[in-house]
Amino acid sequence: MTVEPTEIVRSEERLTGTTEVVPYARARLRVETTTEEVLVPVTITRQHARVEYVDAQGAPVGPRPAEQAGDWVTLHVDEPVVSTRAVPVERVRLVTGWVAGTAQVQAQVAHEVVTEELGPAQRG
Structure with missing residues (x-):
């Protein structure tokens, strides 16, 4: 009596790590x-x-003695005047960039185990 071979495909889970861009902080x-x-x-x-x-x-x-009638002269003086104005002095820019790094991820993965069970009729 010839026994036909039986085949099974065994599979397992593999762990892969990817990234997803998510908000981290606001500036x-x-x-x-x-x-x-x-x-x-x-x-x-x-x-x-x-x-x-x-x-x-x-x-x-x-010099002569002052006369009673005469012309008046107005004298002037400089007075300091304080004023301020806003002047652009510097341009500031916020620049963002990416910093590369690595992280370890851990998870449980499942795999199939193939066992063979032979009944009394199949033992030769």
Whole structure:
């Protein structure tokens, strides 16, 4: 008696690791204003009045007593004026990039085990 061979395909699970892009963190560029004291020198000038006496012929003469009637002259002075304005000084950019690394993953995998059972009629 000839016995036909029997075949079975045995299979098993294989573990593969892949990646999926998921949100990790959020970043925000924020501008904060700080105030500091700055000292800037400013040159100021003022007018100064001086009385010069000249006689009728054009030669200078010494001081005379003040007369009761006369013209008034307004003297001026420079006053410092403080102002500020915002000026662009720097451009800041947030750049993202990828950092490569490895991670170990672990899982249970199943596999099939083929056993043979021989009954009394099949034993030769």
